[in-house]
Amino acid sequence: MKITIGATVTEAGSSVRNKTGGWRNMRPVTDLAKCKRCGICIIVCPDAVISMKTREEGPKTDYDYCKGCGICANECPFKAIEMQQEER
Amino acid sequence: MAMKMVLRGNMATAYAAKLARVEVIPAYPITPSTLFPEKISEFVANGELKCQFIKCESEHSAMSACIGASATGARVATATSSQGLALMHEVVFIAAGLRLPIVMAIGNRALSAPINIWCDHQDTIAERDSGWLQFYAEKNQETLDLMLMAFKICEDHRVLLPGMVGMDAFVLTHTMECVDIPEQEEVDRFLPPYKPVYKLDVNNPMTFGAFSSPDNYMEFRYAVHMAMESAVKVIDEVFEEFEKKFGRNYQRVVPFMVEDAEVILVTIGSMTGTAREAVRLLRSKGKKVGLLKITTLRPFPKDLLKKYLKDAKVVVVLERNISLGFGGAVYPEIAAVFANAARRPKIYDFIIGLGGRDIVVEDIVKVYEIAMDALKAKKAEMVEWIGVRKDEIEVIK
Numbered sequence: 001m002k003i004t005i006g007a008t009v010t011e012a013g014s015s016v017r018n019k020t021g022g023w024r025n026m027r028p029v030t031d032l033a034k035c036k037r038c039g040i041c042i043i044v045c046p047d048a049v050i051s052m053k054t055r056e057e058g059p060k061t062d063y064d065y066c067k068g069c070g071i072c073a074n075e076c077p078f079k080a081i082e083m084q085q086e087e088r
Numbered sequence: 089m090a091m092k093m094v095l096r097g098n099m100a101t102a103y104a105a106k107l108a109r110v111e112v113i114p115a116y117p118i119t120p121s122t123l124f125p126e127k128i129s130e131f132v133a134n135g136e137l138k139c140q141f142i143k144c145e146s147e148h149s150a151m152s153a154c155i156g157a158s159a160t161g162a163r164v165a166t167a168t169s170s171q172g173l174a175l176m177h178e179v180v181f182i183a184a185g186l187r188l189p190i191v192m193a194i195g196n197r198a199l200s201a202p203i204n205i206w207c208d209h210q211d212t213i214a215e216r217d218s219g220w221l222q223f224y225a226e227k228n229q230e231t232l233d234l235m236l237m238a239f240k241i242c243e244d245h246r247v248l249l250p251g252m253v254g255m256d257a258f259v260l261t262h263t264m265e266c267v268d269i270p271e272q273e274e275v276d277r278f279l280p281p282y283k284p285v286y287k288l289d290v291n292n293p294m295t296f297g298a299f300s301s302p303d304n305y306m307e308f309r310y311a312v313h314m315a316m317e318s319a320v321k322v323i324d325e326v327f328e329e330f331e332k333k334f335g336r337n338y339q340r341v342v343p344f345m346v347e348d349a350e351v352i353l354v355t356i357g358s359m360t361g362t363a364r365e366a367v368r369l370l371r372s373k374g375k376k377v378g379l380l381k382i383t384t385l386r387p388f389p390k391d392l393l394k395k396y397l398k399d400a401k402v403v404v405v406l407e408r409n410i411s412l413g414f415g416g417a418v419y420p421e422i423a424a425v426f427a428n429a430a431r432r433p434k435i436y437d438f439i440i441g442l443g444g445r446d447i448v449v450e451d452i453v454k455v456y457e458i459a460m461d462a463l464k465a466k467k468a469e470m471v472e473w474i475g476v477r478k479d480e481i482e483v484i485k
Contacts, residue, residue: 003307005248006187007300008286012293
């Protein structure tokens with residue numbers, strides 16, 4: 001590793017390389033039958049790991065970076081997201 | 089033609105910031121440094137200095153703003169003192185770790201409690217290990233010159249560390265002295281604009297001071313330490329260039345009558361003038377005594393201290409600080425210079441002039457006498473307090 005002046009990271013977006021999903025104890029699992037596609041989970045996620053390409057597909061969580069904070073489950077108006085114990 | 093002005097030390101450092109064309113000055117006023125932001129705001133209001141002057145809500149905020157501004161590649165200065173510097177403490181370390189060449193003028197003042205606004209070196213001594221270069225002025229001319237040189241030294245790519253210029257509270261900050269103000273063109277030639285290695289730029293995003301794991305933290309700390317070590321050479325180069333351009337001589341350690349001296353006094357700051365008078369007086373009585381003034385405490389001038397002190401019989405360290413539970417903070421460092429030497433002088437420590445108590449020639453003569461007694465193998469304490477009225481201190485048994 002290069003020890004730069006002032007511990008500067010000289011390129012943008014380098015944190016993508018560091019997959020932080022391993023910190024997670026609880027995994028949010030979305031029940032697409034209950035989900036109404038309101039998108040609130042996408043807005044409230046502090047790590048911006050939830051995305052929705054099409055209505056049919058519904059919201060998708062990127063488990064490579066999701067830390068399992070549970071804000072999405074707490075905020076979902078339709079109780080469509082359940083926090084499940086992560087098992088490794 | 090350079091101009092001469094009668095200035096307080098604070099004003100002299102404000103003139104230095106103006107001459108250095110400082111671009112951002114975040115500040116929070118505190119006695120005895122208030123005159124610095126006061127004069128800067130006057131310069132800015134009069135259009136004499138094109139600079140972003142940020143009035144902050146605390147010293148912690150002021151130093152944080154300094155860090156942000158310096159990271160954009162701007163030349164940054166501020167001033168503080170005592171409790172203000174103590175409140176900055178957390179961010180003072182960050183400025184050094186981020187390698188930002190911020191220059192800060194300090195009115196050296198005692199720390200509370202009890203509250204005391206007068207001269208004492210405790211505030212900057214408490215920041216000794218922060219990674220900031222430390223310069224100490226003896227008179228107002230030195231506050232201006234050291235401040236100007238500090239920018240050049242700190243911004244050198246071999247260094248890239250922040251620096252503080254200490255001046256004794258009231259003795260320098262508020263006392264009028266004749267100060268030579270260099271011409272702007274001369275200063276511009278001496279001090280070109282700051283060229284950062286990395287800077288905050290929306291068009292070229294970077295992360296500053298990123299997370300570091302146990303696997304690489306030591307390397308970052310070693311890099312800062314090495315920058316401090318290379319500052320020694322840079323300081324000597326800049327002092328030499330300054331003398332060539334402006335005719336005033338600076339040295340990391342300044343000797344006075346040390347050649348044949350058996351006893352050498354070591355001083356920092358304004359007490360040096362008093363000590364010099366005492367040395368002249370003692371010399372007139374045939375005493376072999378000399379004086380060393382430390383200008384740069386960080387990087388520690390171990391090479392020069394060894395050179396000047398090695399043949400002395402007794403070294404006397406005079407300190408306006410106290411590491412409670414031990415003694416003065418500079419004494420163990422000077423002792424460490426000789427720790428592995430086959431031949432070494434006796435080294436004694438004197439705590440003197442805390443909280444602005446006057447240091448007079450008679451005090452220095454008394455210190456010399458105690459040192460001479462020690463030389464004659466009479467018992468002496470390793471650390472002595474000068475002028476303390478021990479009988480007044482309440483003791484609960």
